[in-house]
Amino acid sequence: MLLLALSALVGGLVLLYTAYLAISVLKYPRGTGRAVEIHEFIKEGAGAYLRRQYSVIFIIVAVLTVVILVANLIAGRSTPWRSPLMFIVGAISSMIAGYFGMYVATNANVRTLNAAATRGLREAFAVAFRGGLVMGLTVAGLGTFAIASLSLIFGPSEEVVRDLIYYAFGASAVALFARVGGGIYTKAADIGADLVGKVEVGIPEDDPRNPGVIADNVGDNVGDVAGMGADLFESYVEAIISVMVIALALGASQLQNLLVLPVLVSAAGLIASAASVGIALLGKVRDPAQTLTLSSTASAVIVAVISYFISTSLLGQQIGLRVWAVVVIGLTAGIVVGFTSDYFTRKGLPPTKKVAEMSQMGPALTILSGMSYGFLSVAIPAVGIAIAALISYYLMADVGGFWYGIYGVSLAAVGMLSLTGFVVGADAYGPITDNAAGLAEQAGYGEDVRAVADSLDSAGNTMKSISKGYAIGSAALTALALLAAYVSALPKVDMAQLSLLNPYVIAGMFIGMAVPPLFTSIVIRAVSDASFELIAEIRRQFKERPGILEFKERPDYGRAVDVVTKYAIKRLVTPGIVAIAVPIIVGVALGPYALAGTLAGAIVSGLLLGLFQGNVGNTWDNAKKFIEEGHFGGKGSEAHKAAVIGDTVGDPLKDAAGPSLNILIKLMSVVALALASAFAAI
């Protein structure tokens, strides 16, 4: 109990520190003029969208809460209100993290620009990184705080741990809807604004004459910031909770210690993440990308060191050292996955260079060469995760048998996710600086300010591709942990029935395999339909008000924002229902073993498509940027036109469909886990 209280305290203190960071960002002067005006538009648009999205999600959450309560009452459970309560608290936690993080991020962009204009690179970096870290620390701090407090309030009994699953379920459901809705929004706006603006009319990106430009900027915030936050919030709490559920199966003498261990490791990661901003600002910040890499390494070292002391003092040398090794393996696997994504997508490295070169032969070879790298990029992370799982199992099974081994596999996920605070922060730094660079362009800042903003922005791009790989890698490992927790939660489990040769398992695998492509299809379709609508709206404005292009009339940004908002909200519901319905249907119709197969099939195919889509999109994006630097003919060349097409194709893959798969596989698994005993009873 003391340890839980300590973890809750760490979580609470970090949240206070986050509030301090938020205030320091919000108090920073915004500057004046056109940039502030545009920033207001973005802030308003983003806030309005998120409120509408949350009001829809809230209805769904309320319905689900009632369903859970009624089910508990029918089943005659002793504390029927606790799991629905946890569910709604989980859902609200996720919404708060998303909303608050995005609020600060949309306020940080103009302040970053102002700092760049008045004080230079170091201060601008500080504002942007603090702004991003508010998101990251809210996510991780809230997760640790909530799990520790809920366990503390209700007591960490088996019953309570099982009800905690509903906290994860709530977070997961909100995450899916937010990721899908935000993804559709951001990419529809991006594609629509680009296709008419850049391709048809020939005005630059972020040009204020484009009626879709504000929608595009809003999208960066609602999709990339709020979406990524909800995604990793979910992974974070689910990894912790699945380890706790598996600990229940151990029946070991050290049960209590093994139960709180994941919470403590997360608290260690929280401290490291909170420290990162200080570390980053120790030096001079000449190259923002380098500073971010440096502080990420430092944070990883801090987690490793603190975890060592926690593990060994809690569990003794023999088991403690092994537990610590597993945490470090998880961390390392996260780094491998992240850096693989970085290699395949970073501007100027061989893959993007080759795609840029092939673009000289036209868009078909842009697409094909990009796809070739995208598929190649799947292998290393997949093998890396396989090895990490295997070693973690080995280390722990060696001292306590099978379920200890499985505990090890799940704990590796917690290790990998311990740096969530930092990763989400560095990721949110991306859209902040991207928006700042966009504002500099739109508000007509001078060459020098724009150079500073661009240098901040390009560091953000690298972090974004690393964190995308990290998000899908950790999602796969988390889903694996949830699958293990699901099996451990089945009342009577016959391992032979889980065999790869059991036709129920086989049938389940094929069905599960089909869900991620189905989901991808739905999301891509929604994005292209929504962008189709936006294109029509932008064309209409250009046609009806020819003065816009000559800077004589102001475009109606609001209507463009409205069009995209409506479409995104309309299209976010179906995919979410699919994700919740499939495991329930399989569980009821084909039983718990088929459902395990479904989860395994979905994890395998989700990891494959998630890595492919995330990486291929970023490769195309950066191949385009590489050409824009003047290679292979530079801007306006045939190669550039081809690369722009590649970038457009990649947009919904990397920012809408791909990231949604992370959540899909986790949500399916958590639904299975929550309903495990019900399926077994049928």
Added chain:
Amino acid sequence: MLLLALSALVGGLVLLYTAYLAISVLKYPRGTGRAVEIHEFIKEGAGAYLRRQYSVIFIIVAVLTVVILVANLIAGRSTPWRSPLMFIVGAISSMIAGYFGMYVATNANVRTLNAAATRGLREAFAVAFRGGLVMGLTVAGLGTFAIASLSLIFGPSEEVVRDLIYYAFGASAVALFARVGGGIYTKAADIGADLVGKVEVGIPEDDPRNPGVIADNVGDNVGDVAGMGADLFESYVEAIISVMVIALALGASQLQNLLVLPVLVSAAGLIASAASVGIALLGKVRDPAQTLTLSSTASAVIVAVISYFISTSLLGQQIGLRVWAVVVIGLTAGIVVGFTSDYFTRKGLPPTKKVAEMSQMGPALTILSGMSYGFLSVAIPAVGIAIAALISYYLMADVGGFWYGIYGVSLAAVGMLSLTGFVVGADAYGPITDNAAGLAEQAGYGEDVRAVADSLDSAGNTMKSISKGYAIGSAALTALALLAAYVSALPKVDMAQLSLLNPYVIAGMFIGMAVPPLFTSIVIRAVSDASFELIAEIRRQFKERPGILEFKERPDYGRAVDVVTKYAIKRLVTPGIVAIAVPIIVGVALGPYALAGTLAGAIVSGLLLGLFQGNVGNTWDNAKKFIEEGHFGGKGSEAHKAAVIGDTVGDPLKDAAGPSLNILIKLMSVVALALASAFAAI
């Protein structure tokens, strides 16, 4: 023994009938003039390529034969020469089927055109369909004949059945190299010729001024005809042999009957396929597509009827009826998979229409909307196969327990593949009529002849997309049967160790999942590199000899053929070695259970990517053709340009990388099966 002799007899008679068909096609007059000249070029190029490809493959086969022999000698097996003998016979069977089928197909194209010009649609259809069926019946006839004869010669003992696996291994190895090499060849030529000819210089497809045009036509034959033949030859023999291997695990009183049953069902399919050409020509042939559909339905009915009598007379009413039901379920699943592919890819149905419509907004939306349908098209076949496997298991497990059920799952694959002769024949009909239409264009035939040729060609396209779906669907089911056979062949198998929660199985699944994307990446890369070379060669010819474009000089077709040949041969080796090496490495390093996981992961991801790539490619192809009919602006419009780009992207996916995955998953499984006892011993 009598039944085996009967099956061998049916196989032998069908091969004789095939020879008769071949002679009747070859004796048909070729006509005169330019078309014959071009046809000679194609025939020469295709023959030359295949001979070079086979000489490379033969070296690999010879090396593997020696390796197998040496391994047998070291292990001190009693008849060490039998399995290498079977291996080399399997390899040579596959090469003969491929070469002979392609020889007749390349001879049928010009004769089809001549028939169209002199005798009209019905006769032209007859020539083309007979030419295609030579390939189909060679594949199926040789498969049935060889398996029946080998079992007969050596006696169908357990030892011999296990050695028969090497026959499948030989066929599989050749199939992979042929599919990859042919796929690289055909698509590099296609893309290269199109990008320079259609896009840069603006001359029509199949224009004789294009130096790459012959290479393109050669590619249709070496890739689509020989490649598909080798692919389905492999599925065919592997499905039969894996059922036989599983039968060994039954230890039932009816062992001998259950052992020969798959051979008999295949013989029934052979009779039905051979009859199809007669059925097709019963009517008037007004619409070739309809005639093909009709004769396919008739063949399916014939198989179902004959199988009923075989099953019930061999196994009695109780088991016989169930066995028959499983065969019919397999057939039905094949039809479901094929027709799903047809729905998503047929010209004028909603998916291709929508992609054509989206093309008006530029190539990015062509690609995205196509991808959206491609991913959607995965779900129905996956669920269809899952249900077929489940019901087949149920029906058989009900009478004899677990292994009977698994026997049922594998038998469904044999049922699905019983129509191989017809399907391969109808598929080979495609390139024949495609080439005939191309020759009509190049040789300057009149509008009416070209209309006949185009009508034949468009029926061929439908059959091609159906057979592509069928090929991947049957490959997944066959690989599943091989996986089951592999497990049954492990000396001591602990089902609990095959559990989805065994970390070795999990790690294996992640590794296996990564192989199909890795493979796809290598093949796409090879195609784009090879087409890059061809583009340079074509550009060089246009530049150095400007007379070509004015019909004053003849382009050097031979050099273009050479460039592509060299590249394809060079690049076919690596992927094949990967496919053989991965199961061996996993089996040795991580053991037999991890290897089972690897196979499962590869099957799931291979089915996903195989269906996606095959269907998306055909959707783009037919969306382009839909526009060319005059919709959304027709030829030359912006929509058309966008659709051409989509088509080019789809080319290597649908005809090179995608189909290779069928073979990849089977080859990996058969390697595992062949070495099962060795892995278990380590």
